[in-house]
Amino acid sequence: MTSECDTQQRAVLVTGPSGAGRATAIAALEDRGFEAIDNIPLGLVPRLLSAGPLERPLALGLDVRNRDFAPDVLLDLMDALNALPEVTVELVYLDCRAEVLQRRFSETRRRHPLAPAESPETGIAREIDLMRPVRARAGILIDTSELTPHDLRTEIARLVAPANGVGLVLSIQSFSYKRGLPRGLDMVLDVRFLDNPYWRAELRDRDGRDPAVQAHVAADARFAPFFDRVLDLVRFVLPAYAAEGKSHFGLGFGCTGGKHRSVAVAERLAPALAADGWQVALRHRELDRGGDPAGGGDARPGSPA
Structure with a gap:
């Protein structure tokens, strides 16, 4: 049997500010049959895809914790992948209001990756500003401010991985x-x-x-x-x-x-x-x-x- 994956590789890039729910989204895609890789260095993505189509679509988690992450590098990567006829790439951006991110960091007492020695509020402001050009390029934008993890999983299933897996949602x-x-x-x-x-x-x-x-x-x-x-x-x-x-x-x-x-x-x-x-x-x-x-x-x- 020949499937679409035999000729074309689907890659879904999931990003957004820290605390917006990327890990939940990646897990939801994995449950939907994607091969999920979180925090993969951007430089490894072309090599991953150059090996030929995989048996399953890819879900790649990307954020500021990646060692070579930069908005312009990510956008250049998107352009390069879009130029490949054998690859279908989609950018999913998980958005979230700053005050909600602040509450989440306060509840978990974690340090923000862009402000390890400062307040989470400082890091959140820096990251939101840093990610603006990426947010503008997203094909799918999901605001997680008022979503529970269950709600986010449902949105991912509906918008990114519907039952037939194809087409505009x-x-x-x-x-x-x-x-x-x-x-x-x-x-x-x-x-x-x-x-x-x-x-x-x-x-x-x-x-x-x-x-x-x-x-x-x-x-x-x-x-x-x-x-x-x-x-x-x-x-x-x-x-x-x-x-x-x-x-x-x-x-x-x-x-x-x-x-x-x-x-x-x-x-x-x-x-x-x-x-x-x-x-x-x-x-x-x-x-x-x-x-x-x-x-x-x-x-x-x-x-x-």
Whole structure:
């Protein structure tokens, strides 16, 4: 039997600031059938790949602890690997807010590799600044600030190692504007102009996964033309992004509480695009957290807030 690995080697490079979850991500990829190597020196990567395709895809963990690590060296390596027709390379960047990294270092009482004799805060600031050009080049960006290790494993499985292992992965996320924009989105659409189910007492405690809530949102005369245009737009841009080699596209829908309208729209769009053959990962940020962040009570009926 001949597999894709007989002709082409897939290499996933996992990086990001120290404490963002690289070890968890590498372990998740190993569990998904990757051959995982953490903290490999950058200079050894070309030699590793020049020996010919391996039986399994590679997951390589890279960060500032590597003895020859430098952002420009990593980006040069990416360019060199991308020029090889026998290699498919993807860069996964695990992002994390500085205050969360500080808390993690405080909990583990570990020294930061870029500030062994100083405070972790100093090292974190240096590393975030150092890694900016690498972050900008990432094909897949995962913000781990509010993810548990289990959540991160799930995101890695969805975005990096889906069941069929090929193609661009579309991540659709609903969220509340009161808690800010999620990181890693390529396109954000505001659906606060749609009629808010919160103001219907019988719908207030339900969410956008409920058929009654979805029916209420869809009954807004503006919903159908909006949805059709969004679907056409996404169908237009996804093949172009895939042709450019992008492996992940993040699309977000936001509303006041992240419970009704944004959820309903995301729930409607995800199966439509999955039916087109795209790998779709669907997440409702506020529902995953539990509770109602906005409550809806501070917005007047009929207002766009």
